[in-house]
Amino acid sequence: MEILLKGLRLLNPYQDLDITSDILIRDGVIEKIEKIDSSKFPEAKVYDLDGKICVPGLYDMHVHLREPGREDKETVISGSNSAAAGGFTGIACMPNTDPAIDSAEVVRFIIDRSKDHLVDVNPIGAVTKGRKGEALAPMLELTDAGAVGFSDDGTAVKTASILRNALEYSKMADAPIIEHCEDESLAGGAMNESFVSTELGLPSIPTVAEDLIVMRGILMAEYTGGKIHIAHISSKRSVELVRDAKQRGIDVTAEAAPHHFTLTDESVRAFDTNYKMNPPLREQKDVDAIIEGLQDGTIDCIASDHAPHTIEEKEMEYIYAPNGIVGLETQLALTLTELYHSGKLTLEQVIEKLSINPRKILNLELPKIQVGEKANLTILDLEHKFKFAVKSSKSRSKNTPFDGREFNGKAIAVINNSQIYFESKFINI
Amino acid sequence: MGLSSKHLLGLNGVPKEDIQLILDTAITFREVLDRPIKKVPTLQGQTIVNLFFENSTRTRLSFELAEKRLSADTMNFTKSGSSAAKGESFKDTVRNIEAMKVDMIVCRHESAGIPNYLTQISNAKIINAGDGLHEHPTQGLLDMYSIREKVGKLEGLNICIVGDIAHSRVALSNIYGLKTMGANVSVCGPTTMIPRKLEELGVKVYHNIDKAMAENDVLNVLRIQLERDAGALIPSVREYHNYFGITEERIEKNNPNILIMHPGPINRGVELSSEVADGASQIILNQVTNGVAIRMAVLYLLGSKN
Numbered sequence: 002m003e004i005l006l007k008g009l010r011l012l013n014p015y016q017d018l019d020i021t022s023d024i025l026i027r028d029g030v031i032e033k034i035e036k037i038d039s040s041k042f043p044e045a046k047v048y049d050l051d052g053k054i055c056v057p058g059l060y061d062m063h064v065h066l067r068e069p070g071r072e073d074k075e076t077v078i079s080g081s082n083s084a085a086a087g088g089f090t091g092i093a094c095m096p097n098t099d100p101a102i103d104s105a106e107v108v109r110f111i112i113d114r115s116k117d118h119l120v121d122v123n124p125i126g127a128v129t130k131g132r133k134g135e136a137l138a139p140m141l142e143l144t145d146a147g148a149v150g151f152s153d154d155g156t157a158v159k160t161a162s163i164l165r166n167a168l169e170y171s172k173m174a175d176a177p178i179i180e181h182c183e184d185e186s187l188a189g190g191a192m193n194e195s196f197v198s199t200e201l202g203l204p205s206i207p208t209v210a211e212d213l214i215v216m217r218g219i220l221m222a223e224y225t226g227g228k229i230h231i232a233h234i235s236s237k238r239s240v241e242l243v244r245d246a247k248q249r250g251i252d253v254t255a256e257a258a259p260h261h262f263t264l265t266d267e268s269v270r271a272f273d274t275n276y277k278m279n280p281p282l283r284e285q286k287d288v289d290a291i292i293e294g295l296q297d298g299t300i301d302c303i304a305s306d307h308a309p310h311t312i313e314e315k316e317m318e319y320i321y322a323p324n325g326i327v328g329l330e331t332q333l334a335l336t337l338t339e340l341y342h343s344g345k346l347t348l349e350q351v352i353e354k355l356s357i358n359p360r361k362i363l364n365l366e367l368p369k370i371q372v373g374e375k376a377n378l379t380i381l382d383l384e385h386k387f388k389f390a391v392k393s394s395k396s397r398s399k400n401t402p403f404d405g406r407e408f409n410g411k412a413i414a415v416i417n418n419s420q421i422y423f424e425s426k427f428i429n430i
Numbered sequence: 431m432g433l434s435s436k437h438l439l440g441l442n443g444v445p446k447e448d449i450q451l452i453l454d455t456a457i458t459f460r461e462v463l464d465r466p467i468k469k470v471p472t473l474q475g476q477t478i479v480n481l482f483f484e485n486s487t488r489t490r491l492s493f494e495l496a497e498k499r500l501s502a503d504t505m506n507f508t509k510s511g512s513s514a515a516k517g518e519s520f521k522d523t524v525r526n527i528e529a530m531k532v533d534m535i536v537c538r539h540e541s542a543g544i545p546n547y548l549t550q551i552s553n554a555k556i557i558n559a560g561d562g563l564h565e566h567p568t569q570g571l572l573d574m575y576s577i578r579e580k581v582g583k584l585e586g587l588n589i590c591i592v593g594d595i596a597h598s599r600v601a602l603s604n605i606y607g608l609k610t611m612g613a614n615v616s617v618c619g620p621t622t623m624i625p626r627k628l629e630e631l632g633v634k635v636y637h638n639i640d641k642a643m644a645e646n647d648v649l650n651v652l653r654i655q656l657e658r659d660a661g662a663l664i665p666s667v668r669e670y671h672n673y674f675g676i677t678e679e680r681i682e683k684n685n686p687n688i689l690i691m692h693p694g695p696i697n698r699g700v701e702l703s704s705e706v707a708d709g710a711s712q713i714i715l716n717q718v719t720n721g722v723a724i725r726m727a728v729l730y731l732l733g734s735k736n
Contacts, residue, residue: 194626195626196626196627196630198625198626199596199625199626199630199631200442200602200631201542201543201564202542202563202564202565202599202602203542203543203562203563203564204562204563205626207626271546272542272546272547316519316520316521317519317520318520318539318543318544318547319543319544319547320541320542320562321541
């Protein structure tokens, strides 16, 4: 089958590509990139996309899919649908499922669930068996089964000694250790420690709980030569630590979640549990530092930390409610509205952070907009103004602080694995 | 003229006129408590539920008595720990109770913010009887009432709250209320017991009890939680007493006229020496009586509001 995309601006900084052209895709592969007369391809389904922007398919390296174990919150399929609706053609899913992704069977189970989907799902394996922090998970087996990185996300790797071994061993798998940076003895609070937590009387998590584990990861990566990736960085000091480490040539990368560059702990004043996440919302100086880190490349990518929870769970008392918000369908819109349209990031930077860099960190093949390549594309409309309504979200969970927020810019279509998602429908192409 | 809000969630942001009105109204009810027949028909026909999700004897008894003195119909609901762990969500619990047609809910909960949440899921008037480490407004009001009763004013008075400020809802409510009323508020305690950036509330911080005593007219001394604090926040109760405990000797040396208050229950020999506790017992017990009057005033003012 053929589809013809008309009038696109093709943009991929990885290829130094920025041209205006039509694209013909046949059986999921890019067949032509040139000015195309649609009358010559009467069989092709034509999409008139004048002025829209075609970029390599977006990738979110930090997603919680909840399957196996909590399919009431999210499944591989519902999460993938949400990813497609949010403009993503690939996601990496975190191993804090039940059972944890600590065996080849679970990796294969997830990949099998996603095999007919437009969205690529790459499991992240656990660093330790059962994420208990005691014995290393079978990293080589996990990698062979399809895992692309390792993390005990939800908590940091329990001890420095296990982290050391994990960084050494994972070199053989050529995959990064993704650290949830939080010192266990300082953890357990319900919000950031600040003037606001003092006023609200909520138990709090200080930024130094994050900074300590960021520093530990950096030092250990330096010592072992292993590869560490800092998940959902949220504190100013942590951004500085990563910047310094990169300057010293240490193999460290970092990601930031959209809520950490758009919201502060002032939002917690309403005691709405949709503002409860871990790391917690920090102060304005931290938000500013994250934006600066994204601008100067200290922070390599943007990742949602999509964390679905049921309404019943989120409606609990603030100190008992679980951490996290869904983010796949607001991530791109927040990035375009808050960072691109405000002039803080260029469109090229946005593409690097939402498509190129996360795949580089996980050693995944980079999609190219080139004749003969598989079509793995996201089509952006930068001037599409809309009001986000969580009730129409494809995720099984609705826990978001962004319901009703006005955005400017969204993905109107994604193409991958011989399918297109357009106007809320998947079509085989 | 009534209160500006239909709830009492905390003292943060409550206007001076409202606090003044509650304190003045409490004077009348305080007199009622000294009568042979201590009951008035003010809230007859109103139903109040005391929703206590955390252990409390004194505050609950005080509220219950205040409600009975006002002739309200009262119900008690006591439950501890996470509601979900017990099988019914907090929201369902509250909705069920409210379906019995209650006018006011008095709530104590270990999670900060629960009273605010109650205003969203219920139509009843909400009174916060302590939420996590956030606020305990009626305790703050009764402390202010007791100080005013004893000294005659709050404005311009130097008042220091002593103890574990970081883990005290009483301290925060006192700070908010007293500052609104024009008092100079300070706190004194070991560095580990002072919450971050407290100074931003316009509060002076002492780590030396002698200095705090010399520079203040009133000390409101908080209870040290023996089980929680010793070993983690302070090395030992003995060391706390030696460096922060209020003794006769310290009073004599620093400020013989200082007024010592305590929201109770007292750990004798820890935050107060036994002699000081006995010497201050009149005002400390008076705080308890005033607590009933303050709660009557709050219930009356909210209950008579449409």
